[in-house]
Amino acid sequence: MSNDQPDPGVEENHLIAERRAKLAQWRAAMPAYPNGFRRDALAADLAATYAERDGAWLEANPVRVHVGGRMMFKRVMGKASFAKLVDRSGALQLFLQTGTLGAAYEAFKGYDVGDILGAEGPLFRTRTGELSVRVERLQLLAKALRPLPDKWHGLADTETRYRQRYVDLLMSEQSRELFRTRTRIVRYLRDALDALDFLEVETPMMQPIPGGAAARPFITHHNALDQKMYLRIAPELYLKRLIVGGLERVYEINRNFRNEGLSTRHNPEFTMLELYWAYSDFRELMELIERLMRGLCDGLYGQRVLKYQGRDYDFGQPFRRVTVADLVCEHNPGIDRARLRDVAYLREQCAALGIACQGGDGAGKLQMEIFEKTAEHLLLDPTFVYAYPAEVSPLSRANDADPFLTDRFEFFVAGRELANGFSELNDPEDQAARFRAQVARHEAGDQEAMHYDGDYIRALEYGMPPTAGLGIGIDRLVMLLTDAASIRDVLLFPHLRPET
């Protein structure tokens, strides 16, 4: 064991000591962690199968089951007891009597809530009609040395829920259900893309040149090659190489790493769906997102109006489509639309709004600053914002009618960016010029500016078909669809500062 963190095992209290003493006694008598018990039924399956069967039927048609799970409830009433076992499907009640169990009943009285048990016996119904197992054989499969949180209040402390997710999960069916929903969402997206003949691929997580996004990377080192490597901030440039290679429709769902702060909407590693679609464009991507969002609503909840943090969101109506420039003017009535590309004018406006600008910022960057400060957080209903300036979109195709802009959009819900898509820049000479402009920004001190990726330019020089590309932030999508306030609620193991 490493010495990087304090060993929580050394903090003993009398509750743990008592359980440890029980384990020692048990260990002396027989193998304490047996692996021979096999289940033949799950709680929810039994409840469903015998839902219509009453006590008399079960008496006349004995159903013998082997069930196992964690004991989450224990009630001893002298010579008879009840307990509840929880398995991955749900909970099932056990009924235990000294008459049928003998010495095993005395042993059961020493078991603790949290222990993992295996039980065997016939099903019956109690006086109140609850389906239960009349236990005839009982086995302790794994001793729980640590006591569980209060069974009524559960685990309320958010820090413990994040640091010890195993405790949160075993205590909270809601927490288990949220992570099942997360998996359903990802599976829906995979199924939908597979049906459109997209190919799921895997591209490097460790990259010699970090590309595809504006972000600070994590840096690591490859010893054998004596080479600096970066954890990827995006898979974009590799996926587009596959489009050059003729795969035409590809996607990847995997982790990106960005060396930035933590917040309710940011985790240093987060999951992104990126897809690239040859012979398509940004408008078809917007249509795809509308279809995917509706499909997710239908599939998960059977309705298209979802509640998020107390507000209703309607995904059944067509999503609003509006340009960056329109939103800047809509939320800043004092700004003169005719001067939206006047750098000196925009600087004045930024200063008036309290926005700090950098020396090399052009009109496009300044527009985005104003947009992010004044409009973005107000985009509650599903909205596509499009016509992003080329200056802030170094990988996007320029608009044919107005090359100041690109054929790019972002998708917002609840004031948050959920997706970013555009018609891809497939002109190798234009791309090389944009990389050079990024390098100049980097040398001027912008740590998020992109590197020049010579191999990517070489790939484009072989010819990339007209292509549309899309990234969807999976964690934020899951937040929206599960009504989670913090990204940490939808990550099994969110990053926290080290425990002290």
Add this chain to the structure above:
RNA sequence: GGGUCGGUAGCUCAGUCGGUAGAGCAGCGCCCUUUUAAGGCGUUGGUCGUGGGUUCGAGCCCCACCCGACCCA
């Protein structure tokens, strides 16, 4: 980075004006053969986040720091 709130028994939480640190659940002992937050009697358990300071005396007041939540940048 700034602000607000929080950290007290295993868990959930009280703690008055600065004056011997509490409850419920869990645990332990006893009673109880159909319970549903079962019930009855008894009982163990504390580095009050950490370190300083003020005071005769600090869970409480002051300072710094650590961890978390929320808001802002």
